[in-house]
Amino acid sequence: xxxxxxxxxxxxxxxxxxxxxxxxxxxxxxxxxxxxxxxxxxxxxxxxxxxxxxxxxxxxxxxxxxxxxxxxxxxxxxxxxxxxxxxxxxxxxxxxxxxxxxxxxxxxxxxxxxxxxxxxxxxxxxxxxxxxxxxxxxxxxxxxxxxxxxxxxxxxxxxxxxxxxxxxxxxxxxxxxxxxxxxxxxxxxxxxxxxxxxxxxxxxxxxxxxxxxxxxxxxxxxxxxxxxx
Amino acid sequence: xxxxxxxxxxxxxxxxxxxxxxxxxxxxxxxxxxxxxxxxxxxxxxxxxxxxxxxxxxxxxxxxxxxxxxxxxxxxxxxxxxxxxxxxxxxxxxxxxxxxxxxxxxxxxxxxxxxxxxxxxxxxxxxxxxxxxxxxxxxxxxxxxxxxxxxxxxxxxxxxxxxxxxxxxxxxxxxxxxxxxxxxxxxxxxxxxxxxxxxxxxxxxxxxxxxxxxxxxxxxxxxxxxxxxxxxxxxxxxxxxxxxxxxxxxxxxxxxxxxxxxxxxxxxxxxxxxxxxxxxxxxxxxxxxxxxxxxxxx
Numbered sequence: 001x002x003x004x005x006x007x008x009x010x011x012x013x014x015x016x017x018x019x020x021x022x023x024x025x026x027x028x029x030x031x032x033x034x035x036x037x038x039x040x041x042x043x044x045x046x047x048x049x050x051x052x053x054x055x056x057x058x059x060x061x062x063x064x065x066x067x068x069x070x071x072x073x074x075x076x077x078x079x080x081x082x083x084x085x086x087x088x089x090x091x092x093x094x095x096x097x098x099x100x101x102x103x104x105x106x107x108x109x110x111x112x113x114x115x116x117x118x119x120x121x122x123x124x125x126x127x128x129x130x131x132x133x134x135x136x137x138x139x140x141x142x143x144x145x146x147x148x149x150x151x152x153x154x155x156x157x158x159x160x161x162x163x164x165x166x167x168x169x170x171x172x173x174x175x176x177x178x179x180x181x182x183x184x185x186x187x188x189x190x191x192x193x194x195x196x197x198x199x200x201x202x203x204x205x206x207x208x209x210x211x212x213x214x215x216x217x218x219x220x221x222x223x224x225x226x227x228x229x
Numbered sequence: 230x231x232x233x234x235x236x237x238x239x240x241x242x243x244x245x246x247x248x249x250x251x252x253x254x255x256x257x258x259x260x261x262x263x264x265x266x267x268x269x270x271x272x273x274x275x276x277x278x279x280x281x282x283x284x285x286x287x288x289x290x291x292x293x294x295x296x297x298x299x300x301x302x303x304x305x306x307x308x309x310x311x312x313x314x315x316x317x318x319x320x321x322x323x324x325x326x327x328x329x330x331x332x333x334x335x336x337x338x339x340x341x342x343x344x345x346x347x348x349x350x351x352x353x354x355x356x357x358x359x360x361x362x363x364x365x366x367x368x369x370x371x372x373x374x375x376x377x378x379x380x381x382x383x384x385x386x387x388x389x390x391x392x393x394x395x396x397x398x399x400x401x402x403x404x405x406x407x408x409x410x411x412x413x414x415x416x417x418x419x420x421x422x423x424x425x426x427x428x429x430x431x432x433x434x435x436x437x438x439x440x441x442x443x444x445x446x447x448x449x450x451x452x453x454x455x456x457x458x459x460x461x462x463x464x465x466x467x468x469x470x471x472x473x474x475x476x477x478x479x480x481x482x483x484x485x486x487x488x489x490x491x492x493x494x495x496x497x498x499x500x501x502x503x504x505x506x507x508x509x510x511x512x513x514x515x516x517x518x519x520x521x522x523x524x525x526x527x
Contacts, residue, residue, distance in 0.1 A: 050437070075439075076439040076440060076441045077439065078439070079436070079437060079438060079439030080438065080439030081439075082439075084437050084438075090430065090433070092430065092431060092434065103431075104434070104438040106232045107232065107435045107438060107440035107445075108438060108440055108441075108444070109444070151438075155438070
């Protein structure tokens with residue numbers, strides 16, 4: 001589903017590469033943690049997958065798209081098949097929970113009757129069926145992140161990218177989010193989650209890919225956060 | 230489709246003061262452009278009106294004027310034959326002293342100048358209608374000073390002042406229209422940037438979930454186009470008001486009646502109005518497009 005072949009990324013503002021000759025493979029339906037300290041290249045990797053940036057060298061594949069070579073006008077199609085969740089939720093403060101989720105479908109031109117049926121379904125799935133008309137300011141952090149996940153998942157993406165989705169949440173709420181992501185993973189969606197959350201990684205026992213200074217430092221199936229840290 | 234319109238309206242409401250400034254500036258600019266177009270139209274019509282009437286007048290000298298009621302004297306007959314043979318000339322008419330005096334009495338009926346003028350002060354004339362009114366000077370050059378000719382007058386030169394006045398009006402309005410248009414373009418560009426900035430979170434999410442340029446950028450373009458079209462409609466309304474409350478009185482008043490043809494409602498609504506709407510929409514769209522290209526990440 002995701003394949004990186006000798007991918008390097010050098011930013012003009014820095015002498016050291018943000019990603020340095022990284023090769024990795026993620027199968028369809030896998031759940032992968034992407035760990036490493038700040039500046040190790042996690043965000044760069046996610047940006048390359050989303051075609052926010054193009055690799056300096058190497059090839060990035062998502063599904064059957066050569067992402068780095070994708071024509072600009074094809075980029076929206078790629079992104080429609082990928083979901084994205086962030087540490088800071090990125091909800092629109094002037095729209096309700098349901099409107100926030102519907103927004104992701106409206107702007108890619110989904111018909112209204114589809115939106116009307118799909119949005120309540122996905123809100124039920126993230127256990128927010130009763131809060132469809134709340135404003136984001138009325139939600140707890142965990143609830144806000146559930147809305148963000150609902151928005152990312154509502155179009156049934158092939159891949160869900162999560163960038164520190166539990167970074168702003170207390171451990172108990174974080175576990176709830178993790179459970180939700182695993183539930184989404186069980187529907188067949190490939191999940192790639194960048195995180196610093198040792199407890200989450202250790203208890204999930206999923207594949208762990210560690211980046212260090214832009215290089216691939218470790219790739220363990222059923223791994224833990226750090227061996228001797 | 231519904232979505233982009235809704236977003237555009239939200240954007241226009243959000244920056245209401247900027248939107249108003251933008252609409253007013255656009256309206257003034259387009260209004261001036263419209264006034265210029267009307268001036269051009271009026272000038273063309275006035276020229277048509279005058280060129281069908283004006284002629285080159287070959288005034289005959291005193292002996293001929295006094296003794297020749299029907300251009301039968303050799304002097305007059307020869308001049309007439311030569312003029313009629315000229316390829317530049319469409320037709321030649323003879324107006325005797327008596328006929329000239331009768332016409333003079335008709336034109337100035339009831340005015341005091343009538344008491345001062347005797348038939349003797351008016352010459353008999355050959356009225357020469359030109360095929361091309363602009364080449365009257367050639368006749369003037371050729372016939373001035375000929376035996377039996379008192380003087381030759383090209384009437385076009387007497388109306389030239391009027392045309393140059395109308396021409397200046399037109400140039401001044403076009404000049405102002407260009408300056409105003411520049412202000413309108415800058416305002417539109419500025420407002421779109423502001424609008425894009427206040428909506429950067431939304432646009433960011435849209436890009437992320439795979440919205441095409443149509444969805445991310447068209448709302449901004451619609452904002453610009455709505456501004457242009459509303460401005461054009463206001464400008465047209467302004468021109469109608471100007472016509473009804475000012476020009477109609479002026480052009481039908483004693484001073485200018487029958488001098489400058491009146492401006493019809495169809496000129497404003499049927500010709501200038503649609504032109505302004507198209508120009509407004511095109512300029513606004515182009516400005517919006519260039520602004521999005523230059524300043525806003527797609």
